[in-house]
Amino acid sequence: MAEPHDHENCDHDHDGHDHDQGGFHPDDYASPGKQLRLLIEDSTIQIPGAPNALFARLIQRMGYDAVYLSGAVFSAGVFGLPDVGLFTLTELAQQTTYLTRTMTLPVIVDADTGFGEAMNVERTIVELEAAGAAAIQLEDQVMPKRCGHLSGKTLVDVEAMCAKIRAASGARSDPDTVIIARTDARGVTNIDDAIARAHKYLAAGADWIFPEALATPEEFARFAKEIEAPLMANMTEFGKSPLLSLDDLAGMGYSAVLYPVTLLRVAMKAAEAALAVLATEGSQESLLDLMQTREELYDLLDYQDFEERDRAHFGGSGN
Numbered sequence: 307m308a309e310p311h312d313h314e315n316c317d318h319d320h321d322g323h324d325h326d327q328g329g330f331h332p333d334d335y336a337s338p339g340k341q342l343r344l345l346i347e348d349s350t351i352q353i354p355g356a357p358n359a360l361f362a363r364l365i366q367r368m369g370y371d372a373v374y375l376s377g378a379v380f381s382a383g384v385f386g387l388p389d390v391g392l393f394t395l396t397e398l399a400q401q402t403t404y405l406t407r408t409m410t411l412p413v414i415v416d417a418d419t420g421f422g423e424a425m426n427v428e429r430t431i432v433e434l435e436a437a438g439a440a441a442i443q444l445e446d447q448v449m450p451k452r453c454g455h456l457s458g459k460t461l462v463d464v465e466a467m468c469a470k471i472r473a474a475s476g477a478r479s480d481p482d483t484v485i486i487a488r489t490d491a492r493g494v495t496n497i498d499d500a501i502a503r504a505h506k507y508l509a510a511g512a513d514w515i516f517p518e519a520l521a522t523p524e525e526f527a528r529f530a531k532e533i534e535a536p537l538m539a540n541m542t543e544f545g546k547s548p549l550l551s552l553d554d555l556a557g558m559g560y561s562a563v564l565y566p567v568t569l570l571r572v573a574m575k576a577a578e579a580a581l582a583v584l585a586t587e588g589s590q591e592s593l594l595d596l597m598q599t600r601e602e603l604y605d606l607l608d609y610q611d612f613e614e615r616d617r618a619h620f621g622g623s624g625n
C-alpha cells in the first residue's frame with residue numbers, strides 16, 4: 307500500500323491522468339483491467355471492500371490500490387439482506403457504476419455465481435465491464451449460494467463452472483479485464499479438490515484464482531505452491547480462515563489480499579456505540595472527537611471543486 311494520498315497531488319481527470327503531466331496521451335491509457343494487472347506486477351495489493359461510493363473515495367484517499375465490491379457488503383449494506391444471491395445484475399452494475407464514477411482505482415466486482423448459467427454469464431460480463439469493472443469474480447456454488455465461510459454450501463460440477471469461465475473470458479470486450487474464479491471446494495470437499503478445480507478453471511480461461519475458506523496457514527502456502535497464477539486471499543473476519551498478515555501472504559506468493567467486510571463491520575460497531583451514547587446522554591457532544599468533521603467530509607467529496615466550477619462556468623455565486 308502507498309502512503310495516504312496527499313490530496314493536492316491527487317488531481318486526476320476523468321481518465322485517471324494527472325493534470326500536471328501535460329494532458330492526455332493516447333499511449334498513457336490503461337483500461338481498468340490493465341491497471342489492475344500492472345499493480346500486481348509490483349507488489350501484493352490490499353483490497354478493502356467499499357460499502358458505498360464515499361468509502362471508495364476514502365480507500366483511494368488513504369492510498370490503497372484497488373477497491374472490492376463485496377456481494378456480502380452490498381447485500382447487507384444496501385438492501386439489509388443476507389449474502390445468498392438476492393440482488394440483481396442491474397443493481398450490481400448500478401453499484402459498480404457508482405464506485406467507478408467517483409474515483410479512479412480499479413474495482414473488483416463480486417458477481418457471485420454469475421446470475422445464471424454460462425449464457426447469463428456472458429451478459430453479466432458485458433454489463434459489469436460496461437460499468438467499469440476491472441475484474442469480475444465468479445464462484446463455483448449452486449444457487450442459493452452461501453457466504454464462503456458458512457457450512458452447507460454445494461458446488462456446481464467442474465464442467466459447469468468451466469463453461470461459465472469460458473463464457474466470461476469470451477464475453478470481455480477488453481482482453482485485460484480480469485476474470486477471477488473462486489472455488490469454494492475447500493469448505494465442501496477438500497483442499498485437493500480445490501487445487502484440482504483451480505487447475506481446470508485456469509485451463510478454461512480464468513486469470514486469477516480465489517481459493518475460498520482455506521483453513522490453515524499451511525493450506526494457504528500449499529495452494530500458492532501448487533497454483534501458478536495470480537492468487538487472491540480472503541482475509542474476512544470471523545470466518546474459517548486464519549487472519550494472515552500481508553507480509554505472510556506476500557511471502558507465500560499471493561498477489562492480492564481482500565478485506566471485504568472490514569469497513570462495514572467497523573462502521574456498524576461505531577454506529578451502534580454512537581446510538582447508545584445518543585440515547586443515554588441525550589446529546590452527541592461526547593462523540594464529536596470520533597466523527598469525521600464537516601470539513602473533512604467536504605474535502606473527501608471535493609466539494610470546493612464543484613463550487614469553483616459553478617462560480618467559474620455556470621454563474622453560481624458559491625458560499
Ligand SMILES: C[C@](O)(C(=O)O)[C@H](CC(=O)O)C(=O)O
Nearest residue numbers: 376377378453454455542566
Ligand atoms: C468475499 C465474500 O463473498 C463477499 O461477499 O465479500 C464473502 C465475505 C464474507 O461474508 O465474509 C465470503 O463469502 O467470503
